[in-house]
Amino acid sequence: MLLPGWVLVTVLTVTATANAFRTLYDTAASRADVARSAGANASVRALYGPVFGDTPGGLVAWRIVVIGGVLAAVMSMVVVVRHTREEEETGRQELLSAGVVGRRAPLTAALLAAVVADAAVALLAAAGLAGAGLPGGGALALGLALGATGLFFAGVAAVTAQLTESARAARGAAGAVLGLAYLLRAAGDAGAEGGRSPLLWASPLGWAEQVRAFAGDRWWVVLLPAGTAAVGAGAAYVLTGWRDTGASLVAARPGRAAAPRTLGGAHGLAWRLQRGTLLAWLCGFAVAGALFGALADGAADLVGDNPGTREIVERMGGRQGLTNALLAAMTGLLGMVAALYGVGSVLRLRAEETAGRAESVLAGAVSRLRWAAGHLLLAFLGAALLLLVGGLAMALGYGAQAGDVGARLGPLTGAALAQLPAVWVLTAVAVLLAGALPRAAAAAWAVAGACLALGWLGPALKLPQAVLDLSPFGHLPKLPGAEVTAAPFVWLSVPAVLLTVVGLAALRRRDVSG
Template sequence: MTAVTAAPPARAVRPRHLAGTGTLLRLALRRDRMMIPAWVLALGLSVSGMGASFEAVYDTAAQRAGLAASMNHNGSMRALYGPVFSDSVGGLVAWRMAGFGAVLAAVMSLLIVVRHTREEEETGRQELLSAAVVGRRAPLTAALLTALLANALLAALIAGGSALSGRPAAGSLALGLALGGTGTLFAALAAVAAQLTESARLAKGLTGAVLGLAFAVRAAGDAATDGAGSPLTWASPVGWSENLRPYAGERWWVLLLFLAATALAALAAYALTARRDLGMSFLPARPGPAVAPRSLSGPLGLAWRLQRTTLLGWTAGFLGVGALFGGIAKGAADLVGDNQQTREIVERMGGQQGLAEAFLATMTGLLGMVAALYAAGAVLRLRGEETGERAEPVLAGAVSRLRWAGSHLALAYGGTVVILASGGLALGLTYGLSVDDPGGQLGPVLTAALSQVPAVWTLTGLAVLVYGLFPKATPAVWALVGGCLALGWLGPSLKFPAWAMNLSPYSHLPKLPGADATAAPFLWLPALAVLFAAVGLVGVRRRDVG
């Protein structure tokens, strides 16, 4: 007989955790071949071209110096934009964009990372990819590299465009790195949120809440001091962006804060992804009752169950922001001297009915523009239900497409009213308390906040139209909303032409409180919103689902 010798045990092979990263990176770049260039070009060219607008509006050094002095001596304006560190053209560009641009770069980054991590797991595509030779950390690495590349392109475009416009190269590079560094940091924070949460929507909401808190903390710190030296400002990544001080004696060491925070967040994300199963999360959904409540017997109850956390989070956020800015609104009239330039800026943004009321009108307008982000997300939840293959089981029963879509749209339209009412309530109440007239101020400010509803509904209807007729183009909805936000935030102070401002529905609303209001925009804007939504719902009814 022939002896059979047992084979020696196979040596354990260390898994290739990063295997397939290059392939996933190419796939992510291909999928984002429209979204990333749109974000980078829109934001980068806006920053690079803003210097020409400042040169046209404030064409003398004396005017720019007067603007800088006025802004630095006004707590309300510092809360909005931060302090001015230099009255040069480059310094004014950095003043306007170091905070606002950093927020937009962060939004771009969190959308990229969540899309290629948690969203891939939620839809089941990552499980199919992981069945091949794909390392455990490869999807996260590819997502972070995609966001890093987008932010590097943004920084390069800002630095190169600003330098070619004649501004100092060092300041141009610092401004680009400030925005790119903030975006990269929030990409890493979004990676952490993607490990903690069970859904892409919740991951975006959690990272967005951190971003909103960072902006609010920065605003509170800048309102308290005139040199960005408040501990609150230093506690916020958005505050780091302005404290890098482009064009004003750059503080290059601030970049180490971005580097350290990004590294810590990325390491945390890698540690978390190694300790969970694919598709699982560290904050899983609580098990539901054995018997579904009666509220889930229809599509409206299901839509509420899916979107209630988001709506409650937005409501709490608007309450906090309204209280913050209501508390500093009184300072809008406390300007040093009688600077006509500052008055003109505030009046172009909020109307000519007095500085305090103009500031309140600016704040309610800002709440209205931000509310469109909630509404767009609520509408696009329909697309998420389709691509996640959760819509088909619902529609396979006795639920019609219009009833299913209408349930989510009810929360999009109704939720807009709720969050704007909460923001207006907090804004009016805190401002009224600061001027010892809560009863007299609450009503007008609340009305001003609710007056933004027609414009938000118009953009909501436009989102429904895009979703219904062009479902694969739904990411373009964010570009439309972001464009309106940029027009409202930058257009008045930089004197954008009337035809450009009129592209935004917000430009057609009266600047309440205090301004004379006509009924016309409150009639034709909702009518336009209904038309857009009707056309979109016709598309939903006729096209294939998924």
């Protein structure tokens, strides 16, 4: 169910943006204003890319091509690694290979699944855009740009699955390629107006922009990610023949002869397993926070006099001034993304179970609660550290643009940390599922993703406040600028504690790997 759900979320994101933008910018003057403002602001270009034309379709492509490409890329990477390296790591592939199954059959199946999913994204997104009243040619060009971007990263993931010895390392390496692609695109867009930087041609996300959907429809550019994906798939097929099932081409670095004292306990083991992931997330939050802060200084110019856009920003961030509302919306987004880290960190417990490593740890003098506490400490405190770094980076980015860094540190850092109770609620949901319903633990991703969609797309779709309040983030004050009371923080902390306690109690009683 994960793959159809991901396709549906991606397509709905594209079509919802198209419908919202057609309503918001329904005059030529309003579209010209936003195109001019976005093109003149380097921070906005770094975040969304350049605007190619001030038509309704051009604005939709400007807003959706990067985020849509990232969604398709992550989907493809997860699918390919899940059905190749992860199957080998858990030992299931060895059982299948004992039968009449070809050596490259798992890779073929994984790539076919990614191709079908990316084709579905391309065609359904094109149909949704055309159904929203946009020109059919541009709609198909944008859909193909998104699908081809997903195909490129399917090829990347196919290669990293051959090189690394674990699914986590394969996903991390492919994710690093995606992060590099985003940074190259952002640097290229920020440094030159109109998409003329050569850096854009070094990034598959830049290629998606250069398709220029609804502004000339450069169909030939789609061949770049599609062709590169074919090369990556071919390389993966060759590499598969060079290694044994379960082995990797890049040998693991041998460990120390004697383990350090930090690995003598469950907390040290959890830190060793998750420190690389936490460091990568910290780097991402630092970059995102600085970018969001720099973007906020041009909020008034970007929104202009458009009442619809102002209403959406105020629904996301409150009515305490346009700049503060945008900053509050950005800190809320940091909180929702930090919840994804918390969920992933908790679900590492379940991954250790299914891989059989938890049994080895618990066979010694380590209780289940102490084993779980090491991972949960990183989940809850790691999320707090992410928000702290994101808030500080946002303050530095905004303060550097406005010329008053010192005055922004406290309010923006506090606004980011104010998201913590809601983040902990979603993290606690993952604890409950991993402890009480381990086979349904992956549903924690759906809960966190739904809250992210409500917070980010709900205001643009003008959903009722009662629906927005289904997310714990809907109950927090819109900081900076709003009045602060203790009540929402207390009421959100209570279920976070209760869900965590119930989840740990269930973990103590059930069978490991059950």
